Amino acid sequence: MSSSHKNAGWGELLSGRNGLRAIALSGGVAVHAINVYIVTTIMPSVVQDIGGLDYYAWNTTLFVAASILGSALAASLIDFLGLRTAYLLAILIFVLGSMVAAISPNMGFLLGARTVQGVGGGMLLGLSYASVRLVFAERLWPRAMALISSMWGIATLSGPAVGGVFAESGQWRLAFWSTVPVALLIALLVASQLTSRQENRDNELNRPPLLKIALLTASVFVLAFGSLGYSWLWVALSIVVVLTILYGIARDDMQGHNPLFPQGTYSLRHPLGCLYAGIGLMSIGVTSEIFIPYYLQHIHGVRPLAAGYMTALMSAGWTTGSILMASRSPRFANRLFNIGPVISGLSLAALGALLPWFGLTTYYEMTWVLYIPLFGVGFGVGMIWPHLLTRVFRSARAGQENLASASITTLQLYAMSIGAAMAGMVTNAAGFNRGDLIGAQHSAAALLWVFAVVPFVFLFINRPVKQVV
Numbered sequence: 001m002s003s004s005h006k007n008a009g010w011g012e013l014l015s016g017r018n019g020l021r022a023i024a025l026s027g028g029v030a031v032h033a034i035n036v037y038i039v040t041t042i043m044p045s046v047v048q049d050i051g052g053l054d055y056y057a058w059n060t061t062l063f064v065a066a067s068i069l070g071s072a073l074a075a076s077l078i079d080f081l082g083l084r085t086a087y088l089l090a091i092l093i094f095v096l097g098s099m100v101a102a103i104s105p106n107m108g109f110l111l112g113a114r115t116v117q118g119v120g121g122g123m124l125l126g127l128s129y130a131s132v133r134l135v136f137a138e139r140l141w142p143r144a145m146a147l148i149s150s151m152w153g154i155a156t157l158s159g160p161a162v163g164g165v166f167a168e169s170g171q172w173r174l175a176f177w178s179t180v181p182v183a184l185l186i187a188l189l190v191a192s193q194l195t196s197r198q199e200n201r202d203n204e205l206n207r208p209p210l211l212k213i214a215l216l217t218a219s220v221f222v223l224a225f226g227s228l229g230y231s232w233l234w235v236a237l238s239i240v241v242v243l244t245i246l247y248g249i250a251r252d253d254m255q256g257h258n259p260l261f262p263q264g265t266y267s268l269r270h271p272l273g274c275l276y277a278g279i280g281l282m283s284i285g286v287t288s289e290i291f292i293p294y295y296l297q298h299i300h301g302v303r304p305l306a307a308g309y310m311t312a313l314m315s316a317g318w319t320t321g322s323i324l325m326a327s328r329s330p331r332f333a334n335r336l337f338n339i340g341p342v343i344s345g346l347s348l349a350a351l352g353a354l355l356p357w358f359g360l361t362t363y364y365e366m367t368w369v370l371y372i373p374l375f376g377v378g379f380g381v382g383m384i385w386p387h388l389l390t391r392v393f394r395s396a397r398a399g400q401e402n403l404a405s406a407s408i409t410t411l412q413l414y415a416m417s418i419g420a421a422m423a424g425m426v427t428n429a430a431g432f433n434r435g436d437l438i439g440a441q442h443s444a445a446a447l448l449w450v451f452a453v454v455p456f457v458f459l460f461i462n463r464p465v466k467q468v469v
Helices: 003-007 010-014 016-050 058-081 083-102 107-130 138-168 172-177 179-193 210-226 232-254 271-300 304-325 330-354 367-382 385-395 401-429 437-461 463-467
Strands: none
Touching: 010 016, 010 138, 016 058, 016 083, 016 107, 016 138, 016 172, 016 179, 016 271, 016 304, 058 083, 058 107, 058 210, 058 271, 058 401, 083 107, 083 172, 083 179, 107 138, 107 401, 138 172, 138 304, 172 179, 210 232, 210 401, 271 304, 271 330, 271 367, 271 385, 271 401, 271 437, 271 463, 304 330, 304 367, 304 385, 330 367, 330 385, 330 437, 330 463, 385 401, 401 437
């Protein structure tokens, strides 16, 4: 590492034109991330106003699934359009989705708008990370990546506040409008700052396997339809179709035709396959958060603003666990691979017992007890997350390191969208769509206890992960 690389500080990144570029790139991630927490917070108010309780989970499922497609398109868009034009196109798509969401008269329109939002948000996410090496000098790359990643922490603090304020005032539509001026400001910065050298195409960028990504996204939509639960035959058919799609992708990947995932992904005996399984399983457990604001409001009478921040405790736990455990030794990390899933799984099980219990609020006024398992769900994931990611880099075959690291985002987004679809399937089967207190209680218990099993699956298959040092 050169001395200039070592001496690059925050002052150089955040001053002058570099500062404006940093705001533009990190702002794209911030808009995407804040929107996630805004919508999670306002959804109980949305379904109360325009209906569509059966499709509650679809708002997250479709948004995240579309984000997979959007993020995968980022590299090709830079190649074909140049960075500035690609970024402006992503902002335009996101803004259009936000505006349609704000004026949606029913759930059908809203779901369409959320899909458009997801494409634009995914493009912003992918472009922000991909453009760091095109916009900044190499010595600034670590700081720039850290700044962009920190936007999720800012979203955890600001998203529930924005969503909660508008939900409590009965103006949930304004929550969607609130992201529009921010996105337009970012567009202004992009148009004025990402020029000349940064506008050049990078012909060395690999084109992603778009057909496989489209099929991966389609599999989420299929499972989302299955979550409607019209009949068990319908559910079984959707699962068969999803498994068929995944089998086709895996078979083509293993034959080496422009693979979506690197070699070793499809074997739990291979460290890389086990690491990817850990990333997917631990991500799925946390997607239960999309229903938490609804249960807090309808079972315990928690106000939307407070419910949003209570839900954000999962993300806060994730961040805290990552910070505290990131620098631990490989030997200690091997212990964490056993401890983390247990903490996350037990926390979900505890929520499954406490959250449906109406008496927790009416008789004992102890809603604060829920803070502990909510934080614990994320903390269990966070304490192993940095070690999962770094071992991915070490486990990839020579020449596939970049593919292995790039696949992490695709896998995590896919796991989140599948988790949201599964959550919708479980809750609807347990009576969530009845819309009454009993339905909320039964579906809360079913969702959290079923999802509590998921981290324990990783606990029992994680032995190959410990072989990577």
